[in-house]
Amino acid sequence: MKQDEIRRVLIIGAGTMGQQIAWQCAAHGCDVVLYDVAAPALENALRQLNDYAAELSAQGFLTTDQCEAARRRITTTTDPRTAAQEIDLISESVPEDPKLKGKVFAQFNALCPPRTIFTTNTSTLVPPQFARASGRPDRLLALHFHPPVWAHNIVDVMPHKGTDPEVTACVLDFARRIGQMPIHLKRENHSYVFNTMFSPVNREALTLAANGVASIEEIDRAWMGIMEMSIGPFGLMDLVGLDTVWHISHYWARRVFFMRQLKKNADFLKSYVDRGWLGVKSGHGFYSYPNPVFQRPDFIRSNQ
Ligand SMILES: NC(=O)c1ccc[n+]([C@@H]2O[C@H](COP(=O)([O-])OP(=O)(O)OC[C@H]3O[C@@H](n4cnc5c(N)ncnc54)[C@H](O)[C@@H]3O)[C@@H](O)[C@H]2O)c1
The missing domain is CATH 1.10.1040.10 (N-(1-d-carboxylethyl)-l-norvaline Dehydrogenase; domain 2)
Incomplete structure (x- = not known):
């Protein structure tokens, strides 16, 4: 898969980071599905997305039209089946627990097309802690953002030994396409570079x-x-x-x-x-x- 084939992104977990990553992807032209187990989290995320739009257009980063277009590209759901449809890349932002992350990836492995790339935004864990549970270790790697994502536009890209190098190359290109400067880690490291x-x-x-x-x-x-x-x-x-x-x-x-x-x-x-x-x-x-x-x-x- 080439980075420009990543059109539809699923964000799992609509908390602090999921909201921001959703916005960043949508503002750079991706269709985004924001999924959470908790409906109130999605309601809160929608309010936050409106605030981001107002803030970024007031600061002159984006025009009102660009903000509205970005907002229209984001849909929300609590239904995993709906969330998984035709997804090219997952960005996972559920709480920092390796068992939970493994469970969530296993759940979406059963629902997503074979081409879907799985990325985790974990702050301190490493992909091998849930690579096997994910069911597709060769398409799993870390893509770790720093908040506020549009301002601190540095993202760690950390494959593990089992990640297909073509998948890593695709994610590095995708990171650039969504306005991020990728930091490519040559080996796994808890907490990545800045952290x-x-x-x-x-x-x-x-x-x-x-x-x-x-x-x-x-x-x-x-x-x-x-x-x-x-x-x-x-x-x-x-x-x-x-x-x-x-x-x-x-x-x-x-x-x-x-x-x-x-x-x-x-x-x-x-x-x-x-x-x-x-x-x-x-x-x-x-x-x-x-x-x-x-x-x-x-x-x-x-x-x-
Ligand atoms: N907050 C940061 O500054 C920051 C920065 C970089 C990375 N991270 C990492 O990102 C991840 C998320 O952190 P956060 O601060 O956004 O957390 P958060 O608590 O703000 O949000 C987590 C969201 O995940 C949802 N969730 C829980 N279980 C779920 C499941 N099974 N399926 C779908 N959604 C589920 C929760 O309802 C919640 O809305 C963590 O791994 C964290 O280490 C956080």
């Missing part, structure tokens, strides 16, 4: 907060002031979604037994998730949204 570099920063930021060394604002302030960044680790975790960050921290805390601090950090995150404070998506996380305090000019610049 491998940034995860230790997140982990140490959480350690500082969980151990009561400094407040969340002070930790972000130090990072933003010195690195001249507009957002710190806690602001970024709010953007990702604290439930997703907790899933990842909890998963690794159970595997890296010698690091008790990882469990402490996961418990610290859980205390937010249990209160429904999930970050930007719920309006409250480490900060309150909209207009979080870290975006105020005086957050890192003294008036003196």
Whole structure:
């Protein structure tokens, strides 16, 4: 299959990432089916898609006509059979759990045409953890986006040993076609490229907060002031979604037994998730949204 034969894309999971990937593909001319097990997730996704359209046309990135055309290309469904029809490529964004991802790919392996390419947006897992369960390991690889997808247009493309090189080449071309700059990994690596570099920063930021060394604002302030960044680790975790960050921290805390601090950090995150404070998506996380305090000019610049 050639990249220009990828016309119809199925996004599985309509949460933070599924919505954004759906938008990116539709804005670049693909027909997109957005599938989720939860109808409210699809309703929320449709509201978000309208917000993206309004935001991107207000910022002059796309015209109103282009936004409307993109919106018309996206359909939603909770029915897996409808979702799978005539699909060329799947982008999976369900929660970070290898068993769940394997189950979802197995389900769609039975429903999709043989040509369909399966990609996963997992943040820290690797394709072999669910390649066999997918039923088509040779057509499975990771295509990992960074939010906001249209702004941080870097995508990791990570095949595993069993991926057909022609499938990888096709996905690399497809990534370019949807306005992304692909980073091609030569071997499997949990957390890919950027996240491998940034995860230790997140982990140490959480350690500082969980151990009561400094407040969340002070930790972000130090990072933003010195690195001249507009957002710190806690602001970024709010953007990702604290439930997703907790899933990842909890998963690794159970595997890296010698690091008790990882469990402490996961418990610290859980205390937010249990209160429904999930970050930007719920309006409250480490900060309150909209207009979080870290975006105020005086957050890192003294008036003196
Ligand atoms: N949030 C980020 O910034 C980010 C960035 C890159 C990668 N990722 C990865 O993307 C994946 C999704 O993360 P997210 O933040 O979008 O999660 P999310 O919790 O916002 O959304 C997950 C969605 O999957 C749906 N879902 C659950 N089980 C399902 C099933 N069996 N079939 C179909 N849909 C199902 C849920 O209803 C929910 O709408 C994870 O693997 C995560 O590690 C997240």
